[in-house]
Amino acid sequence: MDLNVAGALLIEQIHQTSVLEWTAVAFGVSQVLLARKNNILLYPTGIISVCCASILLFPIRAYVETLLQGYYLLMSIYGAGQLTAAPGKNGLPGPLLV
Numbered sequence: 001m002d003l004n005v006a007g008a009l010l011i012e013q014i015h016q017t018s019v020l021e022w023t024a025v026a027f028g029v030s031q032v033l034l035a036r037k038n039n040i041l042l043y044p045t046g047i048i049s050v051c052c053a054s055i056l057l058f059p060i061r062a063y064v065e066t067l068l069q070g071y072y073l074l075m076s077i078y079g080a081g082q083l084t085a086a087p088g089k090n091g092l093p094g095p096l097l098v
Contacts, residue, residue: 024052043080047073 027049034042054069 020052020056024049024056027052040080040083043076043083046076050076 027045031042031046031049034045050069050073054066054073057066057069
């Protein structure tokens with residue numbers, strides 16, 4: 001494939017990507033970067049990313065992937081609850097700081 005053709009195809013695909021898809025990707029990348037820094041804001045960004053991905057996946061009948069996103073959503077809610085609980089209540093040292 002010619003490099004010019006590949007570049008034109010890439011530009012065309014970028015233009016065809018919806019705002020919801022860009023939002024899901026941006027929040028997904030943000031979640032990973034925040035998790036690396038051990039920042040509690042990873043949970044809300046993860047929840048937004050998962051919700052956007054589920055909205056995109058369900059209409060195309062990607063049901064198993066949508067269920068997996070639901071699992072990620074539940075684990076994000078559970079993790080946020082565990083980290084924001086009172087110190088000593090769940091065996092963790094206390095809430096993380098932003």
